[in-house]
Amino acid sequence: MSRLPFLSVVIPCWNEAGFVAAFLDSVLANDYPADRMEVLLVDGMSTDGTREIAAKYEAREPRLRVVDNPGHSKPVALNLGILESRGDVIIRLDVHAVYQKDYLRRCVQGLVAHPDADNVGGVRRAEPRDERLLSRAVSLANTHPLAAGNAKYRIGAAGPKWVDTVFGGCYRRAVFDRIGLFDERLDRTQDLEFNQRLRAAGGKILLIPDIVCTYYPRGDWKQFVTWTYNSAYWAFKGSRTVGRWIGSWRNCVPLGFVAGLAGAAVLGPHSKLVRRVAGTVLGTYGVLVVGSAGRIAAREREPRLLVVMPVVFFATHVSYGLGSAVGLLDPAGRRR
Incomplete structure (x- = not known):
C-alpha cells in the first residue's frame, strides 16, 4: 500500500445537494492510503446548498479541497481539477454514484499491474433513485444490452477487457501531458472525445469488471428523456465540432x-x-x-x-x- 502512487481524485460538481454527502462519504471511506491521496471537488458555484455541504466536509477532512469553477462547465471543471492536482495518477469520479471501499485502490492497482494501460475503469451498476416503478425500469434498462448496446462498463464483462471507453476513468498523469486536456467546447461527451483521442494516439483503455460503483440514473420521465436526447445530440454535434467521429x-x-x-x-x-x-x-x-x-x-x-x-x-x-x-x-x- 505504501508503494501506491499519489492519487488525485477530480470531481466536477454543480447543484448536487441531494447526492454530494453520500458521494463524499463513499469516496472518503475508501481504503486508499490517506497520506497518498487528495480529493478535489470542482464546484460550478452551486446555489442549492451543495457548497455548504462540501464546506462542512472540507473543514474536517484535510484530503478534501473545494475548487471554484465559475460557469459550471464540466470539461472546464475537469481541466481545473487536473491543473490543480498533484497526483501521479488522476481519477475522475461522478457525483451521481457511490463507490465501493476498494474502488480507488483497485483502479490504481490496475494501472500498476498493466503498464500498457493508460486508463482503467470498472463496471457501473445502476440502481433506482427512488421507489417508483419508472425509476426502477430506467435503472434496469441502463445496464441492458437493448439500451446500452455493447458498452461493457454498463453491461459488464467476463474478465478484464480492452474497451473504447469506461465510466469516469483512472489515468496516468502522463496521458494529459501527452495528448492534452478535455475539450472545453463539448458540454457533454467530453470523455468520449478524450478517450477516442487517447486511443488514436496509441493509448489503451482497460475495463476490470471486478471494480464496481453504483450509479443512480435519472428516474423522472422528463429528466430521463432529456438526458438521453442530449447524450445523443452531443455525440454527433461533438464529432462535428472536433472534426472526427468520437463515438461507436x-x-x-x-x-x-x-x-x-x-x-x-x-x-x-x-x-x-x-x-x-x-x-x-x-x-x-x-x-x-x-x-x-x-x-x-x-x-x-x-x-x-x-x-x-x-x-x-x-x-x-x-x-x-x-x-x-x-x-x-x-x-x-x-x-x-
Whole structure:
C-alpha cells in the first residue's frame, strides 16, 4: 500500500445537494492510503446548498479541497481539477454514484499491474433513485444490452477487457501531458472525445469488471428523456465540432431506427414493399422488446415491468435517435 502512487481524485460538481454527502462519504471511506491521496471537488458555484455541504466536509477532512469553477462547465471543471492536482495518477469520479471501499485502490492497482494501460475503469451498476416503478425500469434498462448496446462498463464483462471507453476513468498523469486536456467546447461527451483521442494516439483503455460503483440514473420521465436526447445530440454535434467521429457503432443504431420509422411514414402510403419491410422490422423489434421485458419482469418478480420496460426501451431508442439526427444536422455543430 505504501508503494501506491499519489492519487488525485477530480470531481466536477454543480447543484448536487441531494447526492454530494453520500458521494463524499463513499469516496472518503475508501481504503486508499490517506497520506497518498487528495480529493478535489470542482464546484460550478452551486446555489442549492451543495457548497455548504462540501464546506462542512472540507473543514474536517484535510484530503478534501473545494475548487471554484465559475460557469459550471464540466470539461472546464475537469481541466481545473487536473491543473490543480498533484497526483501521479488522476481519477475522475461522478457525483451521481457511490463507490465501493476498494474502488480507488483497485483502479490504481490496475494501472500498476498493466503498464500498457493508460486508463482503467470498472463496471457501473445502476440502481433506482427512488421507489417508483419508472425509476426502477430506467435503472434496469441502463445496464441492458437493448439500451446500452455493447458498452461493457454498463453491461459488464467476463474478465478484464480492452474497451473504447469506461465510466469516469483512472489515468496516468502522463496521458494529459501527452495528448492534452478535455475539450472545453463539448458540454457533454467530453470523455468520449478524450478517450477516442487517447486511443488514436496509441493509448489503451482497460475495463476490470471486478471494480464496481453504483450509479443512480435519472428516474423522472422528463429528466430521463432529456438526458438521453442530449447524450445523443452531443455525440454527433461533438464529432462535428472536433472534426472526427468520437463515438461507436452503438451510437448510430438508434439514428438508423428513427430514420427508418420516418422513411416508412413518408414512403409507406405509396409503396407496398416499404410497408412490408417496415412491418417486418417493427414486428421483429416488438418481439425483441417484449421478450426482453418479459425476462426482466420474471427475473425481478415484478409483472408491471412487462408493461413499463417496452415503453422505456422505445423512449430510449426514439429520444436517442432524434438527438442524433438533430446533432448531425444542427448548424451550430460545424467544426470550430
